[in-house]
Amino acid sequence: MSLRPEASTTTLITPAAVTVDRRNGPHGEVVLRRRGEHHEIIANGCFLMDTSDGRSERLLIDVAADTLALTGRRTPSLLIGGLGVGFSLAHAAADPRWRHIAVVEREEAIVDWHLSGPLAPISAAALADPRSTIVRTDLLSHLRETDDRYDALCLDIDNGPDWTVTDDNEALYTPAGLALCARALSPGGILAVWSAQPSPAFEEALRNAGFNGVGTKEIHVARGVPDVVHLAVHPA
Incomplete structure (x- = not known):
């Protein structure tokens, strides 16, 4: 009689969050937690992002830059909505094509974590780049008040248009909010919005707001629906 060896099982242990x-x-409340070698940001009890991957944050920047390059635009300017864990800013600063990079962040805690805290290793070089500027205010307030025009708006301030962190963020995805985005874009400029899931309703809202070239780029993840970047072009 042959003996069948017992099947081995492997249990993946997720480190406790500190x-x-x-x-x-x-x-509201903003929390920085460390889980093993990675950090994660929690806003009002809602997981926002962590330092474990960053592919979708980098794609957010690349989609805008590559789309602008197809139009022959040289040395464009960029507005990033949300500093987060710093992946988008760091990736943009590593690309010499950008002439100016402004990042809008309303949470002083997140800015502090990058300037002198645990997230500094991700963003230190980008923040020291003379092309980079931190705008310490709410994104909608900046869009209302600025006279600057950007060639690209790359927004990552929520888990997506259908999953906002705070109720006041919902205004960004309304017709009035999208009109402010259009106002801050130069003709032919790119609007790219990160989302944890596809949103056909948001695509329709972009079309209704007068944007052209509306579409999505998917980023497949280990579990669940893919992350996406919603893309739209301001009419030239």
């Missing part, structure tokens, strides 16, 4: 910093601000 709170590094917790702040209460005008928009």
Whole structure:
């Protein structure tokens, strides 16, 4: 009689999360946690992002840059909505095509974590780049008040148009909010919006707001639906 060896099982153990910093601000609670070698940001109890991957944050920038390159535009300017863990800013600063890079971040805690905290290794070189500027305000406020025009708006301030972190963020995805995005774009400029899931309703809203070339780029993840970048072009 032959003996069948017992099947071996492998259990993946997820490291426990350790709170590094917790702040209460005008928009609610923001928490930085460390899980093993990675950090993650939690806003109002909602997971935003972590440092474990970053492919979709980099794609957000690449989609905008590559689309602009097809139009022959040289040395464009970029506005990043949301500093997050810094992947988008770091990736943009590593690309010499960008003439100016502004990143809008309303949470002072997140700015502090990059300037002198655990996230500095990701963003230090980008923040030291003379092309980079931090705008410490709410994104909608900046879009209303700025006279600057950008060649690309790359927005990553929520888990997507259908899954906002705070109620006031919902205004960004309304016709009035999209009109502000269009106002801040130069003719032929690119709007790229990160989302944790596809949103046909948001695509329709972009078309209704007068944007051209509306579409999505998918980023496949280990589990669940793919992350996406919604893409739209301001009419020239």
